[in-house]
Amino acid sequence: MMDDSNLKATCVYHDGTFNDARMNATLAITAIDNGATVLNYMEVLQLLKEDGKLIGVRAKNRETGEEFNIKATATVNATGPFADKLLEMDEDPLGLPPKKPEAPRMVVPSSGVHVVLPEYYCPRDMGLLDPSTADGRKKKFKIF
Incomplete structure (x- = not known):
């Protein structure tokens, strides 16, 4: 049904199908199997630091509103489009977010x-x- 009279070339992508929910669930299960604690629906309010070293986060459960200090020997920034926000918090000596939102530096949301x-x-x-x-x-x- 396409008008191909001006068509110059075509290609078929075989790697374009991606189930992100399935990948995220598999990633979480793999992390748990390897000893990680995985949290969902949690908002990072502050990075916890001791002598300039990251030791965990202060987080809020977005479903209940409860806040927790979560200590960790390793912390992974797996926040996707919010990665810049965590990097900005890491630049602050107290691990706090900037007072004014900053323009994205590393992750720029796409528009399609x-x-x-x-x-x-x-x-x-x-x-x-x-x-x-x-x-x-x-x-x-x-x-x-």
């Missing part, structure tokens, strides 16, 4: 468009990608 199309546009197990849009964003089309 995902469009769901009927299955008759192409095979069900494929999607379309328009890498050259007028506004410079890549548009992804997933067929369901």
Whole structure:
């Protein structure tokens, strides 16, 4: 159903399917199996430091509002799009976030468009990608 009269080239990506929820669950289970404590729905309010060394975090349970001091021998910044916020807290001697939000330095959120199309546009197990849009964003089309 595509107008391919001006089509110059195509390619098929075989590595584009990704189940992030499944990967995160597997990562958490693997970490627990290797002795880690994994927390979910927790907001880091402050990094706890002793003699300039990170020894844990003060965190808030976003579901109950309870706050906890959590000590650790190793802390992993696995906060995804919030990674910059933790790095900024690490720069503060007391581990506090900056008073004013700062522009992202390391992780800049992407802006893209995902469009769901009927299955008759192409095979069900494929999607379309328009890498050259007028506004410079890549548009992804997933067929369901």
